Amino acid sequence: MSLHQDEKSGGGSVKEAVGPDTPLPESRPNPSHRTVLLIIGAAVSVVVLALALGLGLRLGLRKHQKSSASSPSSPPSVSAVPTGIPLPGNGGSAATSGLLEDWRLDPKSYILDTTWDLNAKPTTRHYNLVISEGQGWPDGVVRDMLFINGKFPGPLIEVNRGDRLVVNVTNHRTKNATTMHWHGLFQNGTNWFDGTAGVTQCGIPPGGSLVYNFTVDNQFGTYWYHSHYGMQYLDGILGPLIVHAPEEANARKLYDQDPRVLTLDPNTRTRLRLINTGAFAEFQLSIDNHTLSVIEADGTLVNPYPVHRLPIHVAQRYSVNPVLDSTTLAVVSYSGKNTISPAEGLSVDWKDAYDVVCEDLDPGLLVPAVREVPPPATAFYRVDFSFGIGAYQLDYAKVNGTTWAPLVNTTTLMEAVDGLAQGGGKFSTAGQVGAFEANQFVVGVSNDSVEVVDVLIYSLDEGSHPFHLHGHQFWILQEGSGFFDWTNYYKSIMPSDPKAVGNALRRDTLTIKPYAWALIRFVADYPGLWALHCHIAWHMEAGLLM
Numbered sequence: 001m002s003l004h005q006d007e008k009s010g011g012g013s014v015k016e017a018v019g020p021d022t023p024l025p026e027s028r029p030n031p032s033h034r035t036v037l038l039i040i041g042a043a044v045s046v047v048v049l050a051l052a053l054g055l056g057l058r059l060g061l062r063k064h065q066k067s068s069a070s071s072p073s074s075p076p077s078v079s080a081v082p083t084g085i086p087l088p089g090n091g092g093s094a095a096t097s098g099l100l101e102d103w104r105l106d107p108k109s110y111i112l113d114t115t116w117d118l119n120a121k122p123t124t125r126h127y128n129l130v131i132s133e134g135q136g137w138p139d140g141v142v143r144d145m146l147f148i149n150g151k152f153p154g155p156l157i158e159v160n161r162g163d164r165l166v167v168n169v170t171n172h173r174t175k176n177a178t179t180m181h182w183h184g185l186f187q188n189g190t191n192w193f194d195g196t197a198g199v200t201q202c203g204i205p206p207g208g209s210l211v212y213n214f215t216v217d218n219q220f221g222t223y224w225y226h227s228h229y230g231m232q233y234l235d236g237i238l239g240p241l242i243v244h245a246p247e248e249a250n251a252r253k254l255y256d257q258d259p260r261v262l263t264l265d266p267n268t269r270t271r272l273r274l275i276n277t278g279a280f281a282e283f284q285l286s287i288d289n290h291t292l293s294v295i296e297a298d299g300t301l302v303n304p305y306p307v308h309r310l311p312i313h314v315a316q317r318y319s320v321n322p323v324l325d326s327t328t329l330a331v332v333s334y335s336g337k338n339t340i341s342p343a344e345g346l347s348v349d350w351k352d353a354y355d356v357v358c359e360d361l362d363p364g365l366l367v368p369a370v371r372e373v374p375p376p377a378t379a380f381y382r383v384d385f386s387f388g389i390g391a392y393q394l395d396y397a398k399v400n401g402t403t404w405a406p407l408v409n410t411t412t413l414m415e416a417v418d419g420l421a422q423g424g425g426k427f428s429t430a431g432q433v434g435a436f437e438a439n440q441f442v443v444g445v446s447n448d449s450v451e452v453v454d455v456l457i458y459s460l461d462e463g464s465h466p467f468h469l470h471g472h473q474f475w476i477l478q479e480g481s482g483f484f485d486w487t488n489y490y491k492s493i494m495p496s497d498p499k500a501v502g503n504a505l506r507r508d509t510l511t512i513k514p515y516a517w518a519l520i521r522f523v524a525d526y527p528g529l530w531a532l533h534c535h536i537a538w539h540m541e542a543g544l545l546m
Contacts, residue, residue, distance in 0.1 A: 105151040122162035146235040154239025161245040170209040177203025181228035190214040191528025197229040198406020220245035221299030222273040222317040231537045279537040282313040292320040298507035301369040313466040315535035363476040363505040374475040377454040386460035402441040403543030441546040451524045468509040471530040474522040475504040481516045
């Protein structure tokens with residue numbers, strides 16, 4: 001999807017598409033209290049990561065002793081490969097002597113510091129990520145992996161809203177090119193740092209490096225970074241990214257905990273930030289006899305909503321506050337009393353029935369804490385996707401009849417810029433790009449007057465698909481099965497009074513159910529090339545991207 005300047009296109013009409021070195025920062029001391037964060041941090045977080053990566057790395061759960069290593073909050077950004085970073089397979093042993101394997105990142109590094117200054121003035125934060133190959137055994141079976149700074153998963157990146165983030169990515173010792181995508185970040189004015197191979201950048205070649213330099217503005221919450229080159233992130237190129245803001249101050253009164261890995265104080269609230277970094281499957285997270293209060297979805301704060309089980313599809317993020325009951329033995333452990341009497345019994349799973357179909361929580365149940373009413377749409381596009389058997393009996397995905405394949409010697413962004421420089425030859429007035437190859441389905445959206453775009457996504461497939469839009473959040477307006485009611489669309493979705501749409505949920509990754517549709521709306525106010533694709537890894541590789 002392309003947002004660009006087009007003097008020939010006016011707003012207000014409804015359109016349809018057919019078819020260098022820096023000093024080391026000081027290490028932050030480990031305080032006595034931290035907030036449990038993320039997917040990969042503590043016991044529960046490890047469970048979530050294990051589930052999320054199950055199909056990509058078959059990560060298993062193993063008990064480990066504490067590691068004495070501590071990590072600074074901001075690793076240095078350098079122009080060459082830094083010294084002192086162990087790189088598995090490069091003369092270093094990946095063996096373990098009873099401690100955490102030297103290639104496995106200490107889970108304690110994913111416990112966030114509650115003394116982080118949310119009100120600090122905007123600054124520049126430097127990180128260095130060195131990609132290398134090696135071997136590990138995340139589930140006890142040795143396999144080839146990709147590491148960041150010699151570890152799996154990658155380090156936690158933390159910034160404040162308004163900070164400039166400078167990340168030097170070095171492809172140190174691999175056989176293939178790579179990129180880094182900052183999942184969920186808008187990249188307003190820095191589309192070329194979105195990290196989508198073949199779309200906004202060429203891959204970083206083996207031995208090469210690229211400095212990603214952009215400002216994180218107008219958003220905060222739970223995000224992650226990962227390679228967007230083939231399916232590399234499934235081999236280990238991924239990590240969490242947290243954007244802080246002063247709005248977190250009130251919420252901090254609700255959760256706190258001891259720094260031991262997910263040993264939680266009873267009758268307190270602890271914020272768990274969850275990220276599904278997996279390849280294929282949706283997972284349902286639950287803690288026996290504990291209600292989870294959902295407070296964030298894909299960077300949008302929502303009014304607390306209680307659930308017994310939380311479905312989380314590939315690439316989605318949630319924050320939850322479980323209310324801890326000191327008399328219940330669950331997946332987590334509590335500080336203080338370490339035993340439970342036989343009379344008290346063991347925990348049991350919720351009796352709620354599991355969903356047969358992979359689907360999100362009903363968007364109507366998650367109400368944004370900050371109301372943003374979507375403006376009326378000025379442009380409309382319908383996107384149909386399906387799968388079929390093509391040449392060599394390969395399974396291909398089709399988006400409006402096209403199968404996406406990235407350009408090899410250039411990028412779609414460069415092709416678009418060249419076309420615009422030559423009089424707009426890359427774009428047709430109808431909005432659909434006509435001058436690209438048949439497998440480059442690009443929709444041109446005018447940014448001359450800031451279009452408000454509706455996209456109707458139709459699934460002609462029997463599986464569920466988590467669709468992710470780069471560079472934007474969208475409102476979820478409607479979902480359904482069967483045929484879309486066009487009469488209802490023009491009467492209730494495009495009313496003269498925008499408030500009629502209500503306080504719709506805003507997020508960047510939405511699950512489309514089998515043989516169903518979803519109508520989303522976003523404001524096309526960030527110029528550039530932005531991918532819309534299924535985040536199931538092999539589906540995207542099969543061409544399910546536009």
